[in-house]
Amino acid sequence: SSGINAEYGGSLPMEIENVDVSAQVEELSECLLRGGFLTGAVQLPHNYRVKVFQCLINLLESKDSRLLLRISRVLISLGIYDKSLVNISKLIFKLTRSENNDELFLEERIVHCLLKLISNAKLAEEGQAMVYCIGAIKVLSANTDNAIGDLLGQYGAIQALHRHLV
Numbered sequence: 001s002s003g004i005n006a007e008y009g010g011s012l013p014m015e016i017e018n019v020d021v022s023a024q025v026e027e028l029s030e031c032l033l034r035g036g037f038l039t040g041a042v043q044l045p046h047n048y049r050v051k052v053f054q055c056l057i058n059l060l061e062s063k064d065s066r067l068l069l070r071i072s073r074v075l076i077s078l079g080i081y082d083k084s085l086v087n088i089s090k091l092i093f094k095l096t097r098s099e100n101n102d103e104l105f106l107e108e109r110i111v112h113c114l115l116k117l118i119s120n121a122k123l124a125e126e127g128q129a130m131v132y133c134i135g136a137i138k139v140l141s142a143n144t145d146n147a148i149g150d151l152l153g154q155y156g157a158i159q160a161l162h163r164h165l166v
Helices: 002-008 021-034 046-061 065-078 083-096 099-107 110-119 121-125 127-141 147-154 157-165
Strands: none
Touching: 021 046, 021 065, 046 065, 046 083, 065 083, 065 099, 065 110, 083 099, 083 110, 083 127, 099 110, 110 127, 127 147
16 A cells, blocks of 8 residues: 555555544545446546545555445546556455455445456456456455355356456
């Protein structure tokens, strides 16, 4: 995450007291979704997009898994690529490695974002990001209660992965 932080400049104190940053990121996400910016229906103007990236990327120093997943979802939905996408994909992969986060992946709707990424032709150009995304899906598919496995099937994970193998 320090690579992303350095890429966009600035830093944020490791702890921000008395502020529910996670709730504010979710509120930002909902506003962007209502405006059509996260669905691709409307393109967020470049200067606003840069500001959103700068604010969110500075929060990636957090240890809060929910906050990190929320930030990742917004950044992926807004369309990050290059080194930032590799770093976000790597972060998501790391978060999948803790079974304590399985429920968060469901609650924060990250599975759909991962599959959307894998289905995107641009991701094929980002080989390292693709490896982390596929690795995250593999780890999530081993979910003990199969809720994530069912969701992967529902969202067409096999079809998305198949496109890259053919």
